Amino acid sequence: MDLLWEPGSHKYNVSSFIGELDEILFGAAFSDFTDEMLDRLIGALRKRGNSNATINRKLAALSKLLRKAHKMGDIRGLPEFQRLKEKAGRIRFLEPDEETRLFAAIFEKSEIYGRFCIFLIDTGARLGEGIGLHWQDIQGDRVPFWLTKNGRSRSVPLTERAALALQASDRTRRGPFTSIVQAKFRAAWNEAKQEVGLGAEPDVVPHILRHTCASRLVQGGIDIRRVQTWLGHQTLQMTMRYAHLASGDLDICVPILERAARTETK
Incomplete structure (x- = not known):
């Protein structure tokens, strides 16, 4: 975490995201992060009411972490992370x-x-x-x-x-x-x-x-x-x-x- 993200609120959010994803995967150890694991994460996040935009943010943090792990040789295979389509909803602002x-x-x-x-x-x-x-x-x-x-x-x-x-x-x-x-x-x-x-x-x-x-x-x-x-x-x-x-x-x-x-x- 300290290596990949600068101190600040974003790092705090990322830490929370990673912790939630680890919980969904039951803290399981792995040497390959498979497409099946990725699909399971997306399905679980949707069941929790996460929008595609929120899921994209959480998976972006995971992807960055896994790419670093892959570069260091801690894991062998990575799935292709495809950005989910987000709705261009109305942006609320204060009158x-x-x-x-x-x-x-x-x-x-x-x-x-x-x-x-x-x-x-x-x-x-x-x-x-x-x-x-x-x-x-x-x-x-x-x-x-x-x-x-x-x-x-x-x-x-x-x-x-x-x-x-x-x-x-x-x-x-x-x-x-x-x-x-x-x-x-x-x-x-x-x-x-x-x-x-x-x-x-x-x-x-x-x-x-x-x-x-x-x-x-x-x-x-x-x-x-x-x-x-x-x-x-x-x-x-x-x-x-x-x-x-x-x-x-x-x-x-x-x-x-x-x-x-x-x-x-x-």
Whole structure:
């Protein structure tokens, strides 16, 4: 684990994934990882209610681990890992009134949790990136994220309220949000969303703050390539999930078609 994954929340998730897969296989020893074992894993994960997207993430971690084991000579054979087809479902993001109500409820529980939410929604940072931010890394009105999911660092400018959210933090700690424990933050989030009437929505999780940041950039006319850079997506395909929100860009096409139609009728 220490060799293949950098410290951070992603490594924690991967460890959990691998542990679950080991449990499904009953901790069995093997010298070849067969197609039958892979099929058994996929079937078991589906029975547990995992979507194809979730299964893909778990198998990606397993594939990386097994490739390393194969390279080291610990196992002989590997199956072909084929990515399962994922549904391009609707991406949920917070409307302004939902943000106001939810953040107010979170601020009542913890002032630092409330400021953390403001920081995340205005930077698009993942939870682990925000918690891992150190004071020494902050460069004036910009923040760098070093411990990212894909291992690529990036730097984004701060909005006024995001800068204020940082400035109000305790300078005696390593970073503005390093005191936050993810499990406790998520518990407070879930309580707050119940209180404001969003408890029945499974997509209203802390990661929705990143989706909301991306959607606001696209709806505001920022091109997809810049949004990709802002979010730190490894591929443009990941950012294209938000492209449909920029439908206003298509309005400029109408005059061209109407002009062509008028020319045709003359």
